[in-house]
Amino acid sequence: MDAQAHLLPSRREFAGDDLIFTLNGRAQKRAAEGVPVINATIGALYDDTGTLVVLDTVMAQWQQLTSAEIAPYAPIGGDPTYLLNLVQRHWPALTSVGVGVATPGGSGALALTLKNLLERGQTVLTVAPYWGPYSTLAVEAGMSLATVPYPDVHTGLDLGAWEAACRDLLDAQGRLVLWLNDPCHNPTGRSFAAADRRALMDMLRDVSSQGPVTLILDLAYLDYARDPREVRAALDEYAAFAAEGAVLVGACLSLSKAYTLYGARAGALVFPWSTDRALQAALVTSCRGTWSNCARGPMSVLNRISKDPALQARLEAEHAQWRTLLAERAQALDAALKGEGLAGCAYDGGFFVTLDGGADPFATCERLQQRDVFVVPMPEGLRVGICAMKASDAPRFAAAYRASR
Numbered sequence: 001m002d003a004q005a006h007l008l009p010s011r012r013e014f015a016g017d018d019l020i021f022t023l024n025g026r027a028q029k030r031a032a033e034g035v036p037v038i039n040a041t042i043g044a045l046y047d048d049t050g051t052l053v054v055l056d057t058v059m060a061q062w063q064q065l066t067s068a069e070i071a072p073y074a075p076i077g078g079d080p081t082y083l084l085n086l087v088q089r090h091w092p093a094l095t096s097v098g099v100g101v102a103t104p105g106g107s108g109a110l111a112l113t114l115k116n117l118l119e120r121g122q123t124v125l126t127v128a129p130y131w132g133p134y135s136t137l138a139v140e141a142g143m144s145l146a147t148v149p150y151p152d153v154h155t156g157l158d159l160g161a162w163e164a165a166c167r168d169l170l171d172a173q174g175r176l177v178l179w180l181n182d183p184c185h186n187p188t189g190r191s192f193a194a195a196d197r198r199a200l201m202d203m204l205r206d207v208s209s210q211g212p213v214t215l216i217l218d219l220a221y222l223d224y225a226r227d228p229r230e231v232r233a234a235l236d237e238y239a240a241f242a243a244e245g246a247v248l249v250g251a252c253l254s255l256s257k258a259y260t261l262y263g264a265r266a267g268a269l270v271f272p273w274s275t276d277r278a279l280q281a282a283l284v285t286s287c288r289g290t291w292s293n294c295a296r297g298p299m300s301v302l303n304r305i306s307k308d309p310a311l312q313a314r315l316e317a318e319h320a321q322w323r324t325l326l327a328e329r330a331q332a333l334d335a336a337l338k339g340e341g342l343a344g345c346a347y348d349g350g351f352f353v354t355l356d357g358g359a360d361p362f363a364t365c366e367r368l369q370q371r372d373v374f375v376v377p378m379p380e381g382l383r384v385g386i387c388a389m390k391a392s393d394a395p396r397f398a399a400a401y402r403a404s405r
């Protein structure tokens with residue numbers, strides 16, 4: 001049946017196709033033909049044999065789950081023990097969740113921020129380049145996305161541009177929501193320098209005199225930082241800022257990368273420094289009215305690991321192994337690029353780095369494909385998934401990249 005008359009006209013403009021899936025599909029087709037491709041479009045961690053990394057400590061607990069840990073409905077806002085354990089994974093000194101609900105991954109948490117903190121037609125601010133689904137989330141909520149530039153490697157944060165964007169939105173809509181994917185940013189693979197982070201917080205404090213400002217930390221890749229001490233310092237700084245209370249600070253938490261439970265869809269939206277009952281009630285209503293409640297199984301896995309120091313130590317050892325591998329891959333790529341006479345690649349953590357895409361990153365991406373190298377083009381450059389690209393592929397990648405520019 002032709003559904004033309006049924007589908008809302010405003011919903012007809014969607015291509016129904018995701019660029020990353022398309023590129024990944026092309027890479028897989030070539031690989032199936034026996035061509036040695038470099039597929040850096042992937043957004044999940046693979047080992048050097050091309051196998052998806054699944055953390056053993058996590059899966060061992062998953063396999064021991066009892067019926068009671070899987071089957072019953074979870075509370076609509078999420079299991080309180082799970083929420084506290086997840087918050088304490090990030091801020092061990094906190095003794096309460098504050099306001100918080102379980103969500104299907106960080107994506108569900110991001111969606112709830114739009115539903116509850118902005119009106120339809122308004123604009124959420126984020127940093128460019130950004131994780132592509134940010135714009136889909138905004139469109140789905142009937143909103144738009146405005147961007148400020150990620151701090152330049154050499155010159156750092158463009159505070160003037162950031163402040164102007166914040167003030168413009170506050171003028172236009174009386175409120176500001178900023179999605180900040182820091183530390184371990186997708187797609188740059190970088191984290192804010194401490195001075196830039198402080199400057200940002202000072203600016204947000206200043207502009208909050210104009211209207212309510214919410215800073216949403218999107219924390220997806222923290223376990224894969226080159227230096228975990230920098231993550232700790234960043235989270236502590238955000239906590240101190242949040243505790244001041246001038247700006248509402250929330251966090252989108254996720255087990256997708258942290259536990260390699262991408263398909264289990266577990267996460268949370270938390271505001272650990274707020275006790276606002278109206279905010280809690282609104283979030284629970286959103287949960288009920290969107291997905292009802294979240295899967296209990298992954299919550300139970302987190303609870304099992306959180307109460308067992310030996311399991312936590314084992315998991316930490318696994319994370320250390322994989323973050324070391326990622327740092328080695330970034331290092332190999334940096335060296336190979338420099339070996340080709342090009343600028344290297346900055347890397348502080350996460351699954352990606354971003355390279356200069358030249359005048360037209362989409363055309364550069366096409367030329368790379370002719371050499372069977374697949375990356376994701378963005379207006380600001382090329383996203384390279386070091387999560388799925390082994391260090392020994394770096395020289396071939398760098399040569400193809402130089403030839404494609």
Ligand SMILES: Cc1ncc(COP(=O)(O)O)c(C=O)c1O
Pocket residue numbers: 043104105106107108131181186218220253254255256262266267
């Ligand atoms: C920056 C960023 N935020 C959030 C997410 C959300 O992931 P999930 O919904 O699987 O937790 C991702 C996943 O790739 C991401 O890259």
